[in-house]
Amino acid sequence: MRKLRASIIKEIQLILQDRVGLLLMYLMPILLVFIITIVQDSAFKLVKDNQLDLLVVNKDKGELGEKFTAILEKTGNFNLEKDPKADLKSIKGLTIEKQKLISIYIPENFSQNMSGNAQHLTKIMLTEFGMIDENSPSSESVKNEIQLFYDPVLQENFRFTLVNNLQTVLNSMENAQMVEQIFKEMGYDEIPEKIKKQLSQKQTEIKITSASNSLGGSIPNSTQHNVPAWSIFAMFFMVISLGGNLVKERLSGSFIRLQTIPSAFILTIWSKMVVYLFVALSQLAILFSIGVYLFPYLSLPQLAIPASILQLFVVSFLSAMAAISYSILVGTYAKTQEQANGFGSISIIMFAAIGGIWVPLFVMPDYLQTIAKLSPLHWCMEGFYTIFLKNGEWNQLTGPIIYLLLFTFACQFLTFIKLRIQNYI
Amino acid sequence: MDNVIDIQELTKQYKNADALSLDIQSLEIVRGEKFGIFGPNGAGKTTLISILCGIIEPTTGSAHYHLDGDHHSVKSVLTSIGFVPQDFAFYPELTPVQNLLYFGRLYDIPKVNLLQKIDYLLDSVGLMHVKRKKINTFSGGMKRRINLAIGLINDPKILFLDEPTVGVDVQSKVAIFRLLDELNAKGTTIIYTSHHLKEAEDFCDRIALLDHGKIIKIGSLSGLLSSNSMTNLEELLISLTGNTLRD
Numbered sequence: 001m002r003k004l005r006a007s008i009i010k011e012i013q014l015i016l017q018d019r020v021g022l023l024l025m026y027l028m029p030i031l032l033v034f035i036i037t038i039v040q041d042s043a044f045k046l047v048k049d050n051q052l053d054l055l056v057v058n059k060d061k062g063e064l065g066e067k068f069t070a071i072l073e074k075t076g077n078f079n080l081e082k083d084p085k086a087d088l089k090s091i092k093g094l095t096i097e098k099q100k101l102i103s104i105y106i107p108e109n110f111s112q113n114m115s116g117n118a119q120h121l122t123k124i125m126l127t128e129f130g131m132i133d134e135n136s137p138s139s140e141s142v143k144n145e146i147q148l149f150y151d152p153v154l155q156e157n158f159r160f161t162l163v164n165n166l167q168t169v170l171n172s173m174e175n176a177q178m179v180e181q182i183f184k185e186m187g188y189d190e191i192p193e194k195i196k197k198q199l200s201q202k203q204t205e206i207k208i209t210s211a212s213n214s215l216g217g218s219i220p221n222s223t224q225h226n227v228p229a230w231s232i233f234a235m236f237f238m239v240i241s242l243g244g245n246l247v248k249e250r251l252s253g254s255f256i257r258l259q260t261i262p263s264a265f266i267l268t269i270w271s272k273m274v275v276y277l278f279v280a281l282s283q284l285a286i287l288f289s290i291g292v293y294l295f296p297y298l299s300l301p302q303l304a305i306p307a308s309i310l311q312l313f314v315v316s317f318l319s320a321m322a323a324i325s326y327s328i329l330v331g332t333y334a335k336t337q338e339q340a341n342g343f344g345s346i347s348i349i350m351f352a353a354i355g356g357i358w359v360p361l362f363v364m365p366d367y368l369q370t371i372a373k374l375s376p377l378h379w380c381m382e383g384f385y386t387i388f389l390k391n392g393e394w395n396q397l398t399g400p401i402i403y404l405l406l407f408t409f410a411c412q413f414l415t416f417i418k419l420r421i422q423n424y425i
Numbered sequence: 426m427d428n429v430i431d432i433q434e435l436t437k438q439y440k441n442a443d444a445l446s447l448d449i450q451s452l453e454i455v456r457g458e459k460f461g462i463f464g465p466n467g468a469g470k471t472t473l474i475s476i477l478c479g480i481i482e483p484t485t486g487s488a489h490y491h492l493d494g495d496h497h498s499v500k501s502v503l504t505s506i507g508f509v510p511q512d513f514a515f516y517p518e519l520t521p522v523q524n525l526l527y528f529g530r531l532y533d534i535p536k537v538n539l540l541q542k543i544d545y546l547l548d549s550v551g552l553m554h555v556k557r558k559k560i561n562t563f564s565g566g567m568k569r570r571i572n573l574a575i576g577l578i579n580d581p582k583i584l585f586l587d588e589p590t591v592g593v594d595v596q597s598k599v600a601i602f603r604l605l606d607e608l609n610a611k612g613t614t615i616i617y618t619s620h621h622l623k624e625a626e627d628f629c630d631r632i633a634l635l636d637h638g639k640i641i642k643i644g645s646l647s648g649l650l651s652s653n654s655m656t657n658l659e660e661l662l663i664s665l666t667g668n669t670l671r672d
Contacts, residue, residue, distance in 0.1 A: 006530030
C-alpha cells in the first residue's frame with residue numbers, strides 16, 4: 001500500500017507539472033461545453049424566440065398581401081422591414097445588402113389569384129352539394145405564388161422550417177378565403193362574428209411531453225444534451241495526457257529502472273489509473289456543476305441532475321475507466337509520443353463522430369448506426385442520456401454497463417499482453 | 426572463490442535476429458570485486474547487464490545469485506540490486522528529492538531511514554544545494570550524478586553501471602568514482618561497462634572482453650596485458666576485435 005501511495009504521489013507531482021495537459025483536461029472541456037451549448041441554444045432560440053430579419057416587397061394590388069404581411073409581423077418571429085419600392089430584379093441584391101436572412105416577394109395579383117382560387121373551389125363544393133347551378137359563372141383555378149429569397153448562409157434546416165411556417169400561414173389564409181366565399185354564396189355579407197371567432201381559435205393543440213420517466217415535467221434542453229455529451233468527449237481526450245505521458249516515461253528510461261524494482265511497474269500503471277480516475281471524475285463534477293450553477297446566470301438552461309446519484313456515479317465511473325483503459329492501451333502500443341497524441345486524438349474524434357456526440361445517431365444511415373455501437377463514446381452517451389434525459393431505470397442501463405465493462409477489460413487485456421511481451425510485467 | 430553471480434550457458438537471441446546476441450558458456454563474478462565488461466558496439470554488453478538485472482529474459486541458460494548463503498534467481502534478488510542505466514532513468518520534471526523519495530518508497534525503505542539516505546547520497550554526489558530544483562534545469566554532469574544516486578537508494582549489494590560517466594566533466598567523473606570506490610570498500614560488488622577504457626584500467630579489478638556475444642578474454646588487467654604483450658586495454662581490445670567499424 002505504501003508503494004502504491006508513493007506511485008500515486010509521483011503521478012500527482014507529474015500531472016501538476018504538466019500545465020498543457022492540465023489545460024487540455026480541464027479548460028478545454030469547459031470551453032467546449034460552453035461554446036457548444038451556447039451555439040445550440042442560440043440556434044434553437046433563433047427559430048423559437050429570436051426574430052429573423054425579413055424583407056417584404058409587397059406589390060399586391062389587393063388587400064391579402066398586406067394581410068399576409070400583418071400575420072407574419074404578428075407572429076413575432078420576424079424583424080420585418082417593408083420595401084414597396086423594390087422589385088423582383090432588385091430584391092436579391094437588397095437581401096444581401098440589407099443583411100436580411102430572407103426576403104419575400106408578393107406579386108401584384110396575389111389577392112386576385114387567392115380569391116379566385118377560393119371562389120373556384122367553393123363553386124365546385126357547392127355544386128357537388130347541389131346548392132348552386134353548375135352552369136353559374138365562376139373564375140378558373142390559377143397558379144398563385146410568392147417568392148422567397150434567402151441568404152446562402154441560412155442552413156437548409158432553418159429554410160425548411162421557415163417555408164413550412166409560411167405555408168401554414170398561406171393555408172390558413174386560403175381556408176379563411178374559402179369559408180368567406182361559402183358564406184357569400186349563401187347570401188351573407190360577411191362571416192358571422194361567433195363563427196369568425198371560433199375559426200380564429202386553434203381547434204387542436206399539440207401538447208409536448210418528453211418520453212422520459214420523470215424529469216419534473218421539464219423538457220430536455222440543449223444543456224441536458226450537451227453537458228453530458230461533451231463531458232464524455234473531453235474525458236476521452238485524456239488520451240493525449242495519459243497516453244503521451246506513458247510513452248514519454250517509457251522512452252525516458254525510467255521504465256527500465258522500474259523493471260529492476262519488484263512490482264514497481266504494475267504499481268505505476270495502477271497509480272496512473274487512480275490519479276486519472278480522479279481527474280476524469282473531477283472533470284465531470286466541474287462540468288456538471290457549471291451546468292447547474294453557472295449556466296442560469298448566462299441565460300442558458302440549467303442542467304437537471306438525475307434523481308439517482310448512484311446511477312450517475314456508476315455511469316461516470318465506468319465511462320472514466322473506459323477512457324483511462326483506452327488511453328493506457330494507446331500509450332502502451334504507441335512507439336513515440338507523437339504517435340500516441342496523433343492516433344489518440346484522431347481516434348477519439350472518430351469515436352465521437354460515429355458515436356453520436358456531434359450528430360444525433362438517428363440522422364445517420366443504418367450502417368453507421370451499426371458501426372456506432374463499436375464506439376465506447378456511444379455507450380457512455382447512452383448511459384448518460386438514459387439517466388439525464390430519460391431518468392431511466394437500472395435495466396435500461398444494462399447495455400451501456402455491459403459494453404463499457406467489456407471495453408475496459410479488452411483494453412486492459414491487450415495492454416497486459418503487450419507489457420508482458422515487452423517483459424515489463 | 427566466493428562468487429556472487431554464477432552464469433551458465435546463457436544465450437540471448439532477439440526476435441528476427443539471425444545470430445545469438447549473447448552466448449556465454451560460463452562466467453563467475455566474485456563478491457566484492459569491481460568487474461568490467463568491455464567490447465565494441467553490439468558485443469553484447471548491454472544485453473548481458475539487462476539479463477543480469479532482470480530487464481530481459483535469456484533465451485536459454487540462467488544466472489544464479491548467491492546472497493545470504495542461498496541460490497537465487499534474478500527476480501528474487503531485485504531488492505539487492507542497484508542499476509544505473511546509460512539513459513537517464515528518472516523524472517526530469519521532479520526534483521532530486523522527489524525522485525529519490527519515490528524510488529526509495531518503491532523499495533519500501535522506512536521514511537526516517539530514507540530521508541537520511543537521501544541526504545547522504547545528495548551530499549556524496551554534490552547535489553545537496555539543488556535538492557529542491559527540478560532536474561530538467563540541471564547540466565549533463567548533474568543529471569548523471571542524480572542518475573547514479575537513484576541507483577544507490579536501496580543500498581545495493583550488487584551494483585550494475587552502464588556507461589556511468591558518459592558526457593560528464595572531469596570533476597563529476599572524479600566524484601562518481603570516489604563514491605563508487607567508497608561503496609566497493611563497504612562490500613558492494615560493482616559490475617561496470619564503459620567505452621572509456623582508461624577509466625576501466627584504473628577502476629576495475631577484473632575485466633571480461635566481449636565480442637559477437639562471446640567472452641573472448643577474462644582476467645585481471647595486468648594478467649591480460651602481459652599474456653598478450655600489450656601495454657594498455659585499448660591496444661588489447663583492438664588487437665582482439667580488429668579495426669572494422671561496428672554498427
